[in-house]
Amino acid sequence: MMSVVLDVAGGVLLVVGLLLLTIALVGVLRMPGTYSQLHAQGLATGPGVICVLASSIATENAATISYAAIGIVFTVLTSPVAAHAIARAARRRGAGGDPR
Amino acid sequence: MTALSLSLLVPWAAGLLLVVLDGRRRTVGWLGAVTLAATIAVLGLLAADVLRDGAVEMVTGGWPAGVGIVLRADALGVTFALLSCIVLLAAACAETLLGVGQRTVPGLLVLLAAGLNGLFLTGDVFNFYVFFEMSMIAAYVLTGYGGGRAQLRAAVIFASVNLLGSFIFLLAVAGTYRVTGTLAMDDVAERIREVPPNAAIAVAVGFFVAFSVKLGLFPFHYWLPTVYADTRPSVAAVLSGAVANIGAYGLLRFGPGVFAEQIRLSATVLVVLGAASIVYGGVLAVARRRPAEMLAYSAIGQVGYVLVAVGVGGPVGFAAAVLYSVVNALNKALLFLTTAVRGPLVAGAFVVGALSVAGVPPAVGFVGKLAVFRSAVDAGSPTLVVLLVVGSALSLLYLFLVYQREFWAEEDRDAVTDAETRDTAPARGVSRRVPVVVLAVLLLAGGLWPEPLVAVSAAAADVLTASTNGAGP
Amino acid sequence: MEGAEAERPGSSRSRRPDWPGWSCCAAAAAGFAVCLVGWLRGGGTLSLPWVPSLDLRLSFAFDGLAALYSLLATGVGVLVFAYGTRYLRQHLVEDGRPLSEGRRFWPWMGLFAVAMVGLATATDLVLVFVFFDLTAVCSYFLIGFDRERREARTAALTALLVTIVPAVALLVGAVLLYSAYGTFAIPELVARVGPGTTTTVAGLLIAVAALAKSAQVPLHFWLPRAMQAPTPVSAYLHSAAMVAAGVLVLGRVHPLLARSELVLVVLLVVGLTSIAVGGVLALGRDELKQVLAYSTISQYGYVVTLYGMVGAAAAGAAAFYVVVHAVAKSALFLSAGAVTTATGEDRLSRLGGLGRRTPVLAAATGVAAATLAGLPLTGGFFSDELFFGAAKEHGPVLTVASVLAAGLTFAYIGRYWTRLFLGPLSTAPGALSRVLLVPVVVLALVAVVIGIVPSPITALAQDAGAVSHAAPVTLSPAYHLDLRGTNVMALAAWALGGLLLAAAGLRDRASRLVATAGDRLGPRRAYTATVIGLRRVSDRLHDWETRDLRSSIAAVLVPAGALAVGAFAVTPVTQAFAVGPIAGTDWLVLPLLVLVGVATLVAARTRERLGIVLALAAVGFGLAAVYALRAAPDVALVAVLVETMLSLVFLAALARLPGTEPHREHGRRRGQRWRDPLVAAVSGLGAFVVIWGYLSEPRETPSVAAEQARLAPAAHGQDVVTVIVADFRGLDTMGEITVLLIAAVGVATLLRRGRLW
Amino acid sequence: MSGVPLLVVVAALVWVTVLVIVGVLALLRGRDVLQRLIALDLLAVLVVALLALLSYLRDVPHYLDAAVALTLLSFVATVAAARYLATGGPLE
Amino acid sequence: MTLATAAAAALLFGAGSYLLLQRSLVRVVAGIALISQCAIVTIIGSSLSQGRAPLDPAEGGPLSDPLPQALALTALVIGMGTLALLLALVHRVVVAHGTAERDELRDVDRPGRDEVVRQEGDETE
Amino acid sequence: MIGIVLRVVVLAGLYLLVVSSVKLGDVAIGLVLASLVVAVGHRRRAASRSDSSTVRRLAGVPALVGGTLVDVVTSSAEVIRCCLRGPPDPGLVRLPTGPTSPSSFAAWGVRLGITPNTVVVDLDEERGELLVHVLDAHDPDGVRAEQAAAYQSRQRRVFP
Amino acid sequence: MTDPETPPGPTVIVRVVARLLLAPSVVVAVALIVKGYTKVGDGFAAGMVVGLAVALNAVAVGAHRAEAALPVLRHAPHAAVGGAFVALASGFFPVALGEPVFSHRPGPDEEVVSVGTAELMTAVSFDVGIFLLVVGVVTVLVHQLAEPDQEPPT
Numbered sequence A: 001m002m003s004v005v006l007d008v009a010g011g012v013l014l015v016v017g018l019l020l021l022t023i024a025l026v027g028v029l030r031m032p033g034t035y036s037q038l039h040a041q042g043l044a045t046g047p048g049v050i051c052v053l054a055s056s057i058a059t060e061n062a063a064t065i066s067y068a069a070i071g072i073v074f075t076v077l078t079s080p081v082a083a084h085a086i087a088r089a090a091r092r093r094g095a096g097g098d099p100r
Numbered sequence B: 001m002t003a004l005s006l007s008l009l010v011p012w013a014a015g016l017l018l019v020v021l022d023g024r025r026r027t028v029g030w031l032g033a034v035t036l037a038a039t040i041a042v043l044g045l046l047a048a049d050v051l052r053d054g055a056v057e058m059v060t061g062g063w064p065a066g067v068g069i070v071l072r073a074d075a076l077g078v079t080f081a082l083l084s085c086i087v088l089l090a091a092a093c094a095e096t097l098l099g100v101g102q103r104t105v106p107g108l109l110v111l112l113a114a115g116l117n118g119l120f121l122t123g124d125v126f127n128f129y130v131f132f133e134m135s136m137i138a139a140y141v142l143t144g145y146g147g148g149r150a151q152l153r154a155a156v157i158f159a160s161v162n163l164l165g166s167f168i169f170l171l172a173v174a175g176t177y178r179v180t181g182t183l184a185m186d187d188v189a190e191r192i193r194e195v196p197p198n199a200a201i202a203v204a205v206g207f208f209v210a211f212s213v214k215l216g217l218f219p220f221h222y223w224l225p226t227v228y229a230d231t232r233p234s235v236a237a238v239l240s241g242a243v244a245n246i247g248a249y250g251l252l253r254f255g256p257g258v259f260a261e262q263i264r265l266s267a268t269v270l271v272v273l274g275a276a277s278i279v280y281g282g283v284l285a286v287a288r289r290r291p292a293e294m295l296a297y298s299a300i301g302q303v304g305y306v307l308v309a310v311g312v313g314g315p316v317g318f319a320a321a322v323l324y325s326v327v328n329a330l331n332k333a334l335l336f337l338t339t340a341v342r343g344p345l346v347a348g349a350f351v352v353g354a355l356s357v358a359g360v361p362p363a364v365g366f367v368g369k370l371a372v373f374r375s376a377v378d379a380g381s382p383t384l385v386v387l388l389v390v391g392s393a394l395s396l397l398y399l400f401l402v403y404q405r406e407f408w409a410e411e412d413r414d415a416v417t418d419a420e421t422r423d424t425a426p427a428r429g430v431s432r433r434v435p436v437v438v439l440a441v442l443l444l445a446g447g448l449w450p451e452p453l454v455a456v457s458a459a460a461a462d463v464l465t466a467s468t469n470g471a472g473p
Numbered sequence C: 001m002e003g004a005e006a007e008r009p010g011s012s013r014s015r016r017p018d019w020p021g022w023s024c025c026a027a028a029a030a031g032f033a034v035c036l037v038g039w040l041r042g043g044g045t046l047s048l049p050w051v052p053s054l055d056l057r058l059s060f061a062f063d064g065l066a067a068l069y070s071l072l073a074t075g076v077g078v079l080v081f082a083y084g085t086r087y088l089r090q091h092l093v094e095d096g097r098p099l100s101e102g103r104r105f106w107p108w109m110g111l112f113a114v115a116m117v118g119l120a121t122a123t124d125l126v127l128v129f130v131f132f133d134l135t136a137v138c139s140y141f142l143i144g145f146d147r148e149r150r151e152a153r154t155a156a157l158t159a160l161l162v163t164i165v166p167a168v169a170l171l172v173g174a175v176l177l178y179s180a181y182g183t184f185a186i187p188e189l190v191a192r193v194g195p196g197t198t199t200t201v202a203g204l205l206i207a208v209a210a211l212a213k214s215a216q217v218p219l220h221f222w223l224p225r226a227m228q229a230p231t232p233v234s235a236y237l238h239s240a241a242m243v244a245a246g247v248l249v250l251g252r253v254h255p256l257l258a259r260s261e262l263v264l265v266v267l268l269v270v271g272l273t274s275i276a277v278g279g280v281l282a283l284g285r286d287e288l289k290q291v292l293a294y295s296t297i298s299q300y301g302y303v304v305t306l307y308g309m310v311g312a313a314a315a316g317a318a319a320f321y322v323v324v325h326a327v328a329k330s331a332l333f334l335s336a337g338a339v340t341t342a343t344g345e346d347r348l349s350r351l352g353g354l355g356r357r358t359p360v361l362a363a364a365t366g367v368a369a370a371t372l373a374g375l376p377l378t379g380g381f382f383s384d385e386l387f388f389g390a391a392k393e394h395g396p397v398l399t400v401a402s403v404l405a406a407g408l409t410f411a412y413i414g415r416y417w418t419r420l421f422l423g424p425l426s427t428a429p430g431a432l433s434r435v436l437l438v439p440v441v442v443l444a445l446v447a448v449v450i451g452i453v454p455s456p457i458t459a460l461a462q463d464a465g466a467v468s469h470a471a472p473v474t475l476s477p478a479y480h481l482d483l484r485g486t487n488v489m490a491l492a493a494w495a496l497g498g499l500l501l502a503a504a505g506l507r508d509r510a511s512r513l514v515a516t517a518g519d520r521l522g523p524r525r526a527y528t529a530t531v532i533g534l535r536r537v538s539d540r541l542h543d544w545e546t547r548d549l550r551s552s553i554a555a556v557l558v559p560a561g562a563l564a565v566g567a568f569a570v571t572p573v574t575q576a577f578a579v580g581p582i583a584g585t586d587w588l589v590l591p592l593l594v595l596v597g598v599a600t601l602v603a604a605r606t607r608e609r610l611g612i613v614l615a616l617a618a619v620g621f622g623l624a625a626v627y628a629l630r631a632a633p634d635v636a637l638v639a640v641l642v643e644t645m646l647s648l649v650f651l652a653a654l655a656r657l658p659g660t661e662p663h664r665e666h667g668r669r670r671g672q673r674w675r676d677p678l679v680a681a682v683s684g685l686g687a688f689v690v691i692w693g694y695l696s697e698p699r700e701t702p703s704v705a706a707e708q709a710r711l712a713p714a715a716h717g718q719d720v721v722t723v724i725v726a727d728f729r730g731l732d733t734m735g736e737i738t739v740l741l742i743a744a745v746g747v748a749t750l751l752r753r754g755r756l757w
Numbered sequence D: 001m002s003g004v005p006l007l008v009v010v011a012a013l014v015w016v017t018v019l020v021i022v023g024v025l026a027l028l029r030g031r032d033v034l035q036r037l038i039a040l041d042l043l044a045v046l047v048v049a050l051l052a053l054l055s056y057l058r059d060v061p062h063y064l065d066a067a068v069a070l071t072l073l074s075f076v077a078t079v080a081a082a083r084y085l086a087t088g089g090p091l092e
Numbered sequence E: 001m002t003l004a005t006a007a008a009a010a011l012l013f014g015a016g017s018y019l020l021l022q023r024s025l026v027r028v029v030a031g032i033a034l035i036s037q038c039a040i041v042t043i044i045g046s047s048l049s050q051g052r053a054p055l056d057p058a059e060g061g062p063l064s065d066p067l068p069q070a071l072a073l074t075a076l077v078i079g080m081g082t083l084a085l086l087l088a089l090v091h092r093v094v095v096a097h098g099t100a101e102r103d104e105l106r107d108v109d110r111p112g113r114d115e116v117v118r119q120e121g122d123e124t125e
Numbered sequence F: 001m002i003g004i005v006l007r008v009v010v011l012a013g014l015y016l017l018v019v020s021s022v023k024l025g026d027v028a029i030g031l032v033l034a035s036l037v038v039a040v041g042h043r044r045r046a047a048s049r050s051d052s053s054t055v056r057r058l059a060g061v062p063a064l065v066g067g068t069l070v071d072v073v074t075s076s077a078e079v080i081r082c083c084l085r086g087p088p089d090p091g092l093v094r095l096p097t098g099p100t101s102p103s104s105f106a107a108w109g110v111r112l113g114i115t116p117n118t119v120v121v122d123l124d125e126e127r128g129e130l131l132v133h134v135l136d137a138h139d140p141d142g143v144r145a146e147q148a149a150a151y152q153s154r155q156r157r158v159f160p
Numbered sequence G: 001m002t003d004p005e006t007p008p009g010p011t012v013i014v015r016v017v018a019r020l021l022l023a024p025s026v027v028v029a030v031a032l033i034v035k036g037y038t039k040v041g042d043g044f045a046a047g048m049v050v051g052l053a054v055a056l057n058a059v060a061v062g063a064h065r066a067e068a069a070l071p072v073l074r075h076a077p078h079a080a081v082g083g084a085f086v087a088l089a090s091g092f093f094p095v096a097l098g099e100p101v102f103s104h105r106p107g108p109d110e111e112v113v114s115v116g117t118a119e120l121m122t123a124v125s126f127d128v129g130i131f132l133l134v135v136g137v138v139t140v141l142v143h144q145l146a147e148p149d150q151e152p153p154t
């Protein structure tokens, strides 16, 4: 029972994660300005990849899940920093805004 | 076995220590020299073992050969290791006597010795690559020694071109493993016979290109004159007398030693390339005014003899190749070192070196030339003999042109001295000339009593012919 | 030279005797005595192992030939060295050079004498080569003694090249004989060698070396140039020793040469030509030593001709001739030096009438000249007689030629002596040191003694000829007051010579004609043109060879690609290349490889520096994914880390580079725009052929990796890769981290002068 | 992988690979360096996803080591590049 | 897979070569980097077997060839070291020569040949 | 003190996660290692907070995590919309945080960063101000109010 | 808000996160060594993880300030050389016993003492040496690249 729940949850998380990654990619390709692209990118580097990593629960492999958990923690810490650094560089270069 | 391990350990451990000490201090410089001398002593013991009982072999970790890395000291490897360490010792002494100008030089020289020893004493293809890189990276740094514009330019060119060569070598190593499933040279030599020709030749081409680049053979030589001419004399001595040995040794070890069949098939190509090197290097050296540049082109020409001898093959050819490599390394080391110092003793040393390069007795070079002529006559090619004669005529011409200009007509020379490369006036202290004089005496002694050298090179050639015959049907 | 302790001309110390010179002289005298005793005792042989691996031995034989040349070298050496002690001092003083420069002179003179004796006694071909070259090396430094003068340097270099390069032919000939007969020892070769192509070729090669050394046409031109040397050098090297070394070698290996008709013909032709060319040119020279130099060429032509004739008479005559010529010619050289020292002039045109002022010198020189001309009561008469006798045996052509030759000699040496000592005084001579005079007189006396009592020399020549002829030789020179053939030939020669001496106009015109022709077409011009042309070609090639980094790289890539493609072309292609199976995750690897390819192209095309770094990172991350898909998690992990580090290092280094990337490759010719892509394409193609070639032929089994996987548990590890890295191939890893450390040290060396912190 | 059908994981892998290709297009299309930097960051995330999926597929955790390393440290390069763009030197 | 690996490696090599031929030293370094990647891809491509990651060989079943992986690790590290050194070298060169373009590095302060020949005369004539 | 213990435990846990083992030996090594690392890092810290405050902050963590998770979900939905339709009115908004500690700033940054609808462009530590890019900036005051509320409800207890 | 034109100092966000990641990096690295012999990871990877964490700090606050904040970094050269010697000793100690180099202890048939996952053997000490060396080298590289001498050496 537990296993089925985990499987379903994992499957859903996987699909959602992939969807987020896909949409994010579309967004990066479509968004006009650097800042806006960063929003789209945040969708992938944050929720997207977290979902994919979280889907590891379906494997019921303790080692895999623990690694995925570490990955999630580090992602939460690092992806905002990367986006922030890019945004800041964009501002310095006056290249961040959306072309209107 | 212990001697084999120690020949790696001594320079390795000492080098790691020295490289972080301030090499500009005289003590550190002499420590480096002492380490190199100790390494030579260990290698001497090893050589005695090898000549007495045959090759000394060891597999790392005591694992089966191939699983662990095979280290093997045979006559060929030990000869080159000793040779390189002697050249390094001479350079280290010369630098220390002149005053080391850069912290890391003694340590790098010692680490270079460690890398070269490993390279000459390994029986494993990939391990060869690792030691090759270890030696080369030390050499890259040394090339920039001095830090002047010319040296830095030389270092960039040297590093870029040789890195390219290294990666080509690595590609060939990958191919070796792919087609033979092993990295131990003996097994590779055995299994390569069953490999279809297209694959085997492809791998062999990779090795050949890599070593030719290292050796500066025509037409892979473009990098060489700039580098040898612009770097410091002692570094040029190291590059031409120790580092270039990698190319000669590699050609011998991987050619007849591993790719025996392929080398037989491409004998003509080798001889043609060798002859082209001889003529091209010789002709270009003739009109060079800077001694270092002349020596650089001379180096291109001289390695041609080695290639010709390898191409001719057989016991005589291989022995000649080994002998000539040894002689050439010592010649070049001596001659490059003379460009840093002046005085009548240095002039004498230069003459000895020049005679040796031209193959004129009583310097040892004539033994090398005799060996090469023997192999050419064995090959039965009058053209080749003529080319060799032309080569020695050219070497005589360019060496003595420069000799006269440098040591006889001093007032002519100073007008065009290149201040960039000779960043300090040639040193005049007597003690500073000791390394060149010792090397010159060595060359003379070798010419007067060549038996040890000839015997060793014959033993080294035996190693190769044995593997060639072993590889035959 | 450091001038600190240099002796200045006129200083009190300059009165000190020239110890090095005198000790050379004493040594030569001792050597002469030893050689004499040795010869009288019947000689002997000595053979020691030298290089057993190459079958080289230190084989010496003190036979007749050795005795003759050793006695000559030491005997003439005594006199020349004695002369030199005085001459050199005066020479240096005149040039305003410190006397200490004499230190560069005597060692070479002494060594030269030793080398000459060694050459005379050596009976191993390689040993002969060694001494042969040793004499050349000594002569180089002696000719170039006045090294501040460009002419001296040029002369030294020419002599070195023209004698040493042909000497290589001797070595090649020796090697050729060795490969055919298995020995370098001349006696054994003489026993073993039969006629044949090898013999002919080897003989020709050895002859080339010998003829060049003996200054025979067409390799004679170094000798007149070598007159730049101080007079004692000329008197020694260019009459009795160095030049004699060539004919010595001919005499030594003559039994081998005699086995080839072709070699003998060559010797005859060269010898006769040299007689003629040397003689005619000597007729017109103005400089004293030049006359003598051309005379030497001509005179050794006699000897070479004799060796070309074969036979007991010729062999003996050659030996006899060498002795007599050496005595006379060294006397003449010494006298020329004395004249120049006394007058400060070295040209016939500015000299004359010295006979009355220096009667002793004139007389002694006259005896020497007469010896050369073959007049009775001098040794020359007998040497000519033997020459004529040998020529007579070989038919009318040689008979006529020998007479013409002797006539020529009579003429030019007559011109020389008469111009110098007769007629009105041109330049008054200063005082002449006795040390400069005595050796000339002694040599003249020797010539006269030989002319009266030829038997000792005859005995010596017989012994020497026996070696060359490989059979006993009997000579019986004597005065016969009858009209036998040799006497008639001598008379004819003198008459001819007298005629030439009288007909100054014809003589000079002929000489000038030959000289001009020689200058235009001669070997000297060819030599000079060759050297100049060589240097021009060298410069041209050097200019063409742009040795920047780009060409250096292209010079690796293009030949490498060509070799690879060539190897591809010569090996079978059918079924040699495999597409390879694609299974499982390979399908994911393919698109990733496409990604890597695209990123690679971006890296190649991007102009912006950061863009390059980003593209490289994309390549790296893409490849890390590939490694993961190929089941290499360890590699994937390290690849990710290394790629990150490299990006960082790249950025840090880029941050400090000035300027931006060039947007276009400016200033390049149109053809060059395609060069880089073309070279890249060639090398890429080569890499493709090579890599695909070997990837298509995987080794089936066994591979060491399987063995490693089997043994990994024994090494207490589960991750085979780590076990390999830390245990099986730990030595590789040790090397690898050493590379890393050296790289850090190198970076420190470059950026912070080697301080790691 | 025990529960989620293998097919789903394989399909996911294929999909992520497709996304990687698109990511490269983004890298190519980027108008300026910043946008390429964003694309590269995205690419790193896609590789993380790929490695995770590979681990699920093979049911071993090994490939997640590289993924964790990527999440932990690959942004060092991004931050450094951004600082390079902002100040000209990542280490000052 | 053989062909694909070879093609990718060759592309890396070719592009690397192209960069090596460029004037900018930065691109030269990039070229070396690409060529080192080519070598590593080829090493991994030289694996003689495909299967599980070579962890715990006792488990049974086909294993991916561990040896090329170990070689690739070593090569990666060596490549990183050499590239770092090369970058530092380029940096120094640029500081010393004041340019990142190597064409301008040619022939540092050397007398032209004509000048040399004029002073020389000729030792051989 | 609790803070230190907490840190040690977290690090030891991380170690155990990475080695994927809870063997006694591993736990021991993990604890020793974590203590060592914390000790080396701690030596330079200034006064650490009191235990009671640490407990109080810990109690706020679930709210922070949960709330942020909710934020992530809702903001993701917004960003998805924008990705597919284009951003309505993107722009920069100044967000006052008040003078606050570095760790609080970092928490702000991470919290805003992990929700995809906000990008922290720049910040001013002295004035306590963040410059944030949002996709819909037609009502900057609304954005400010929203973020202030989020700060109050989730972050303030943990990172004041 | 800082003016875009003024050179920005390190951002507090980057600074704090970089600092925060340091300890976990060390822990992860040690874990990589410990499990290296059985699972993914080895001394090199471990060293790179720590090295990159150090580099991240240098990027976040500038190399100079990072080194001031972490005085341990000053020992990077010692770590590099010491690590090299540890590795060299681990590989070459068998020379003293007359055995081939890299004959690790415990040998093939001997028992290994383990503490949890960690195995006590010279192969692992070799890895530790590599770890130290890599950390040292990376730190030194960052230090060098951060402030090179600009004037040419004489």
Ligand code: NA
Pocket (backbone or CB within 6 Å): A039, A042, A083, F112, F113, F114, F115, F116, F117, F118, F119, F120
């Ligand atoms: Na965000």
Ligand code: NA
Pocket (backbone or CB within 6 Å): C634, C719, C721, C722, G035, G036, G037, G038, G039, G040, G041, G042
């Ligand atoms: Na591992």
